[in-house]
Amino acid sequence: MDATGLAGLIASILVNLVFSWSRMLIALGVSVLLGIAVGIYAATSKRAEKVIIPIIDIFQTLPILSFFPFVIYIFIALIPGFVGIELAVIFLITTSMLWNIIFGVYEALNSIPKEYIELADLYNLSTWRRLKKIFFPASLPYVVEQSMLSWSIGLFYLVTSEIFSVGTDACQIAGNTAGIYSVKTGIGVALTCYAATGNTLGYALGIIFFILFVIATRFLLFRPLENYANRYTRQSVQRKTTNTYLRNAAVRLFKYLEPPGTERIRVRLNRPRRQEKIIASRSASPAEKQESWRLKYVLITLALMIIAIAGVKYLVLYELEILRNFVFSILRVWIAFAVSLAISVPLCVYLIFFTKKSSSYILLFQVIASIPATILLPAIVAMMGKSPYHSEIIAFLIFIISGIWYLIFSIMSASKLLPANILEVKRIFGLKGLAAWKKVYVRAIVPGILTGGVTAIAAEWNASIVAEYYGSGVSGVSLGIGKLLDTSFASNNLPLLFLALVNLAAMVVIVNSLLWKRSYKRMSRIYR
Amino acid sequence: MRMVEVDDISFMYSSAAKVIDGVSFTVDKGEFVSILGPSGCGKSTLLRIIAGLIKPSKGRVLYMGNDVKGPTKGLSFVFQDFALLPWLTNLQNVELGFSLMDITEEEKRKRSLLLLDKFGLIGFEDAYPNVLSGGMKQRVGIARAIASDPDVLLMDEPFSSLDELTAGTLRNDILFMLKNEDLPVHSVIMVTHNVEEAIELSDKVVILSEKPAYVKAVKDLRMKQPRNKHGREFLKNMDSVYAVLAKD
Numbered sequence: 001m002d003a004t005g006l007a008g009l010i011a012s013i014l015v016n017l018v019f020s021w022s023r024m025l026i027a028l029g030v031s032v033l034l035g036i037a038v039g040i041y042a043a044t045s046k047r048a049e050k051v052i053i054p055i056i057d058i059f060q061t062l063p064i065l066s067f068f069p070f071v072i073y074i075f076i077a078l079i080p081g082f083v084g085i086e087l088a089v090i091f092l093i094t095t096s097m098l099w100n101i102i103f104g105v106y107e108a109l110n111s112i113p114k115e116y117i118e119l120a121d122l123y124n125l126s127t128w129r130r131l132k133k134i135f136f137p138a139s140l141p142y143v144v145e146q147s148m149l150s151w152s153i154g155l156f157y158l159v160t161s162e163i164f165s166v167g168t169d170a171c172q173i174a175g176n177t178a179g180i181y182s183v184k185t186g187i188g189v190a191l192t193c194y195a196a197t198g199n200t201l202g203y204a205l206g207i208i209f210f211i212l213f214v215i216a217t218r219f220l221l222f223r224p225l226e227n228y229a230n231r232y233t234r235q236s237v238q239r240k241t242t243n244t245y246l247r248n249a250a251v252r253l254f255k256y257l258e259p260p261g262t263e264r265i266r267v268r269l270n271r272p273r274r275q276e277k278i279i280a281s282r283s284a285s286p287a288e289k290q291e292s293w294r295l296k297y298v299l300i301t302l303a304l305m306i307i308a309i310a311g312v313k314y315l316v317l318y319e320l321e322i323l324r325n326f327v328f329s330i331l332r333v334w335i336a337f338a339v340s341l342a343i344s345v346p347l348c349v350y351l352i353f354f355t356k357k358s359s360s361y362i363l364l365f366q367v368i369a370s371i372p373a374t375i376l377l378p379a380i381v382a383m384m385g386k387s388p389y390h391s392e393i394i395a396f397l398i399f400i401i402s403g404i405w406y407l408i409f410s411i412m413s414a415s416k417l418l419p420a421n422i423l424e425v426k427r428i429f430g431l432k433g434l435a436a437w438k439k440v441y442v443r444a445i446v447p448g449i450l451t452g453g454v455t456a457i458a459a460e461w462n463a464s465i466v467a468e469y470y471g472s473g474v475s476g477v478s479l480g481i482g483k484l485l486d487t488s489f490a491s492n493n494l495p496l497l498f499l500a501l502v503n504l505a506a507m508v509v510i511v512n513s514l515l516w517k518r519s520y521k522r523m524s525r526i527y528r
Numbered sequence: 529m530r531m532v533e534v535d536d537i538s539f540m541y542s543s544a545a546k547v548i549d550g551v552s553f554t555v556d557k558g559e560f561v562s563i564l565g566p567s568g569c570g571k572s573t574l575l576r577i578i579a580g581l582i583k584p585s586k587g588r589v590l591y592m593g594n595d596v597k598g599p600t601k602g603l604s605f606v607f608q609d610f611a612l613l614p615w616l617t618n619l620q621n622v623e624l625g626f627s628l629m630d631i632t633e634e635e636k637r638k639r640s641l642l643l644l645d646k647f648g649l650i651g652f653e654d655a656y657p658n659v660l661s662g663g664m665k666q667r668v669g670i671a672r673a674i675a676s677d678p679d680v681l682l683m684d685e686p687f688s689s690l691d692e693l694t695a696g697t698l699r700n701d702i703l704f705m706l707k708n709e710d711l712p713v714h715s716v717i718m719v720t721h722n723v724e725e726a727i728e729l730s731d732k733v734v735i736l737s738e739k740p741a742y743v744k745a746v747k748d749l750r751m752k753q754p755r756n757k758h759g760r761e762f763l764k765n766m767d768s769v770y771a772v773l774a775k776d
């Protein structure tokens with residue numbers, strides 16, 4: 001390729017990146033504004049809190065990506081053409097970025113020292129001045145921290161939704177005139193097309209520039225924001241400015257876990273133990289918590305009722321088929337999770353206990369992890385060649401890549417709260433071999449595994465829609481819930497699509513309350 | 529009998545800053561030795577070197593005439609922040625102390641319960657450390673240290689994070705153990721920055737300088753136990769220790 005060709009290629013990659021980044025920035029802006037507003041509202045109004053928090057509880061653990069076909073469907077129905085699809089993509093990214101920002105703000109406001117509020121009462125500060133002098137400064141560091149997490153999650157959604165919206169054969173046509181359901185420019189689109197047309201150089205350059213953009217964003221956007229936000233926090237309270245890729249719930253697990261019986265799923269861990277509330281004095285009685293649980297059940301029941309009314313017919317028609325597909329996806333997800341555990345447990349034990357260079361490894365991991373699994377797909381496919389289990393292996397790899405980082409970062413971040421002298425205790429009392437693993441290493445990272453586990457599984461479900469979709473034309477997996485969603489979307493089978501989503505949501509809620517909630521309850525006896 | 533000999537120990541964490549500079553002293557059987565010095569002078573580092581947790585840059589530590597090359601049976605450690613493993617119950621934490629012993633799990637359990645009983649912690653064996661008060665945590669820490677049947681107990685500011693009342697009781701427990709031949713622990717080396725505590729408990733106080741720590745003075749205290757903190761001799765010793773500490 002000559003120089004002009006190369007320059008052209010790079011220019012086109014840059015244009016695509018700029019489009020993608022614009023979507024990201026818009027989504028982040030919307031998420032931050034909404035997050036601050038809703039977060040403050042939830043933290044200062046008892047009634048709002050009761051409605052908002054349970055809803056977010058559900059949304060956070062749902063694989064929102066699986067709603068993508070549904071969302072596109074609706075957006076296009078409402079706003080036809082290019083604008084509709086753009087809005088759908090931005091909407092989707094926003095749904096991935098928003099929840100943790102709301103919680104960050106909510107949590108920040110709830111952990112404001114009581115004295116500040118008393119001081120504000122004492123000086124009779126107006127609502128606006130309270131916002132300006134107390135609430136904004138207190139939540140700003142959290143907003144920035146959460147924004148970085150949101151950015152990483154958002155990248156995955158961005159690329160995936162771009163790829164997804166391209167459609168299967170859009171690239172072959174010159175000028176990239178994709179179908180009506182697709183965005184036409186974006187790094188996800190570009191990479192898919194390079195891969196589809198065998199443009200290895202374009203694909204490699206695309207990934208390199210993608211990584212450069214990720215790193216540049218970190219340093220040019222988030223670093224200054226961090227500095228700005230943290231100028232309020234006192235020097236003595238040293239905030240972590242590194243390793244914020246996954247500022248994760250585990251950090252809270254040790255400090256803020258609620259006493260048994262009052263936990264809610266994962267997000268609960270994000271919340272500090274109740275302090276005196278910000279407005280007036282309101283205490284969270286058990287009854288109140290019961291209330292928000294009840295709301296959750298009401299929502300679920302409502303959803304179930306809608307299905308009942310709308311489609312006993314469809315239920316009879318499709319439920320068996322859905323469950324059959326489900327079995328396969330559940331197997332894939334959990335086997336992938338088991339494999340991820342088998343990799344990350346020894347890896348993290350090594351990083352935490354056996355090496356002094358763990359922060360350099362983490363930095364490396366952060367860069368690798370910022371590459372959404374979905375843009376690596378073409379490379380993985382190429383590497384796989386034509387092995388007989390081709391599509392099954394690819395799906396499996398995507399599951400693992402999508403989930404494992406959450407585990408690793410969550411464990412590493414929780415490890416910062418470990419008691420300092422663990423290794424010395426182990427050495428003084430001569431714990432070796434199996435006993436050391438059983439009593440020290442593995443036990444030490446359980447909280448990180450639990451908090452990372454929920455997110456890892458959620459991420460895997462999110463990935464299922466891509467993993468099981470990819471290569472369907474050639475040899476995609478034949479059964480799976482992601483596959484079912486794809487095919488029902490492609491064939492415009494809205495009832496099936498909807499019913500499958502409800503099933504997915506129900507499954508997530510059930511697993512949450514059966515598995516994770518119990519584990520947290522146990523943990524809360526230990527870390528309080 | 530000579531239990532521990534610290535022989536010309538020097539240490540630096542990095543080539544830039546020396547932390548310990550040629551410290552020597554000895555500990556005999558039955559002796560309570562305090563290492564006294566200002567915060568950050570290197571006391572914890574020195575105690576960890578004695579325990580075999582850190583290798584000295586220069587010099588050596590002898591326990592019963594043998595080089596200490598790593599954690600050694602016979603030397604046990606009580607940590608300033610207790611260092612209980614939060615995910616083990618209090619009983620399991622004490623059982624850690626028996627790890628090196630060749631006895632059945634059942635036996636470990638029985639002996640650990642006995643120790644918990646001795647320290648007034650029965651009823652908390654199946655609870656996790658998080659429900660204990662600071663004083664109770666440190667008693668678990670001491671029980672765990674004693675479980676390994678040590679000759680010498682190394683304690684790093686064991687009472688500094690406890691309230692004065694609790695600390696007083698625990699100090700007496702330690703002294704009682706030291707006096708009683710049937711119990712383990714025949715010598716104690718305790719790091720502290722509390723002058724009064726050092727004089728109340730010790731037969732010998734090793735006074736360290738600011739970082740890098742060298743031995744400014746070794747003070748022998750020949751007062752009978754229990755010591756009256758308001759007695760004339762006690763106060764005189766306090767004054768002279770303060771004088772050494774203040775001197776450049």
Ligand SMILES: Nc1ncnc2c1ncn2[C@@H]1O[C@H](COP(=O)(O)OP(=O)(O)O)[C@@H](O)[C@H]1O
Nearest residue numbers: 541542547566567568569570571572573574739
């Ligand atoms: N792991 C370490 N790496 C580098 N410097 C250390 C380390 N631990 C302690 N130091 C430094 O060594 C000096 C002595 O520490 P320490 O032994 O803990 O003092 P003390 O127990 O007397 O307060 C201090 O200045 C401390 O900052």
Ligand SMILES: [Mg+2]
Nearest residue numbers: 571572573685
């Ligand atoms: Mg110290």
